[in-house]
Structures are given as C-alpha cells and as structure tokens.
Amino acid sequence: MRWAFLLFALLPALAQAPGLTQEEARILDRLVEEALPRDPGYLRALADLEASRQTLGILGAVSAEVGASLAGEYGQVAPSYRLAVSLNLAELFRDRSPALKALEAQVEAQRREVRVRVAGAFFRWLSAREAARTAADGVEAREAELKAQQARARVGGATPAEVLAAAERLSQARLALYRANLDLALALEDLARAVGLPLDALRALLRPLEAQGGTSVAPPGPRGP
Structure with missing residues (x-):
C-alpha cells in the first residue's frame, strides 16, 4: 500500500497542477465526501473510535x-x-491515549484509502474524457480531409486512390472514437463504484465540468460523414 500513501501525499500538488482545474479539484473533494459515509471500512474504524471515546473518564x-x-x-x-x-x-487512571491514538490513526488511514481510491478513479475518468475529446476532434479532422479530397477529385486534383485513403483514415478515426467512448463509459462506471453512487447521481456531480468545455459526461456518439 506504499503507492497509495504516496499518491495521497501528492494529491495537494496534483490539485494545483495545470492539468487539474479548480473546479475539478472541488469536485474531487465532493466525491470523497460522498464516498466516506458509504465505505464500510471507514465506518467500522469510526465506530471503534467512538466506542473507545465513550469508555474514557x-x-x-x-x-x-x-x-x-x-x-x-x-x-x-x-x-x-x-x-x-x-x-x-x-x-480511571489508566492511560488509554496509546489505544485511542491507534484508533484515530486507523480512522485516518481509512480516510486516506478512500481518498486514494476515489482520486485514482477520478483521474482515470479525466484521462478517458480527454482521450474521447481528442478522438472526436480526430473524426472532425478526417471528415474535413475526406470532403476536401472529394472536392479536389471532382475537378481532377485528386485521384480515386487518394479519396479512398482519406475515407480509410476517417474509418479508423471513427473506430478510435468508438473505443475512446467505450473507455470513457467504463471509467465512469468505475468512478461510480469507487464513490458508491448510482450513475445518475454521479453525472449530476460531474455536470459542472461541462460548462468549462471538454467532452460531455455522457460519451458522444459517432458522427456522420
């Protein structure tokens, strides 16, 4: 689990990195808040700590x-x-601070584990989202290329082979977009499981990111020529 604690230690720096906007960092914190009361390990550790505190004094x-x-x-x-x-x-006078501190450390460790799990799923979703946007841009570029080649072919500026090659590149771009959309859908489901929310509730939390550009939370469908 050393990688998990290392990732948690790096989270503040990642939140300030150019690739993570302030809104994305805010949503990540909200997702962690939603995940904590749904995590059995964290709830058990919290209950043990509260029970220990009740026996003090x-x-x-x-x-x-x-x-x-x-x-x-x-x-x-x-x-x-x-x-x-x-x-x-x-x-009455027995020192219970070591046991209490151990339970507090266990609660904090469970909190960190939840945050690392949610952050990892969130970063994978962001990566898949960016890949889907790039793939969609690639389809647009290949569609424009094919239309240009077809226009050139009508005036004798391009050969049929060049038009076919452009059509093949468009087909490959659409296939890449389909795969990117599939990866994005799987990443969204993984994030929902990590947080413990249904997909509709998760989409509602992620919706503010759409206002800042990028791809939609729901993967875009293939486009026509």
Whole structure:
C-alpha cells in the first residue's frame, strides 16, 4: 500500500497542477465526501473510535448494581432497595491515549484509502474524457480531409486512390472514437463504484465540468460523414 500513501501525499500538488482545474479539484473533494459515509471500512474504524471515546473518564470506571428485596416483621411486608456503586480507580487512571491514538490513526488511514481510491478513479475518468475529446476532434479532422479530397477529385486534383485513403483514415478515426467512448463509459462506471453512487447521481456531480468545455459526461456518439 506504499503507492497509495504516496499518491495521497501528492494529491495537494496534483490539485494545483495545470492539468487539474479548480473546479475539478472541488469536485474531487465532493466525491470523497460522498464516498466516506458509504465505505464500510471507514465506518467500522469510526465506530471503534467512538466506542473507545465513550469508555474514557469516570463513566468508564464506574460500575453499579441495583437490586430489590422484601423484608417483613410481625406479618408486615415492606420493600427494601439497595444500590451499590463501585469506582475502579485503576481503570480511571489508566492511560488509554496509546489505544485511542491507534484508533484515530486507523480512522485516518481509512480516510486516506478512500481518498486514494476515489482520486485514482477520478483521474482515470479525466484521462478517458480527454482521450474521447481528442478522438472526436480526430473524426472532425478526417471528415474535413475526406470532403476536401472529394472536392479536389471532382475537378481532377485528386485521384480515386487518394479519396479512398482519406475515407480509410476517417474509418479508423471513427473506430478510435468508438473505443475512446467505450473507455470513457467504463471509467465512469468505475468512478461510480469507487464513490458508491448510482450513475445518475454521479453525472449530476460531474455536470459542472461541462460548462468549462471538454467532452460531455455522457460519451458522444459517432458522427456522420
């Protein structure tokens, strides 16, 4: 898990890197906030820490015994109650800070693990999103190239072989776009699993990125010639 802690240590620097905008960094923080209360490991560590805190102080050293009995004399019956409270001084003054610190460290470790998992999935989605945008631009360029070759062919400036070659390059660009769209869809599903959100809720969180340009959260479909 050394790589995980290394990645977490690098996250502040990555958030300030030119490739990660302020809005993307904000959304990453929001995704981590959504993932934490849905992570079983983090919730268990948090529950253990809270239980340990509840046993600190005098309440954790006090034990009580409550009972009731009936006592009668000359045929008369009267209730008799007893309450025994004991204070364990050794328990009261026992230093629990090492155990408490260990549980706090466990909570922090689980928090880091969640953040690393979400950040990794988020960065992979950003990469797939950029690849899909590049592939879409490639299709546009190849479509323009094919139209130009067809126009040249009509006036005798291009051979049929050149037109066919341009059409083949367009076909390859469309195939690359299809693969990029598939990778983007898979990356989106991986991010949804990492955060613990359904796809619709995740898309709603990612939607502000569309206002800053780039590809849509939903992968674009193939374009016509």
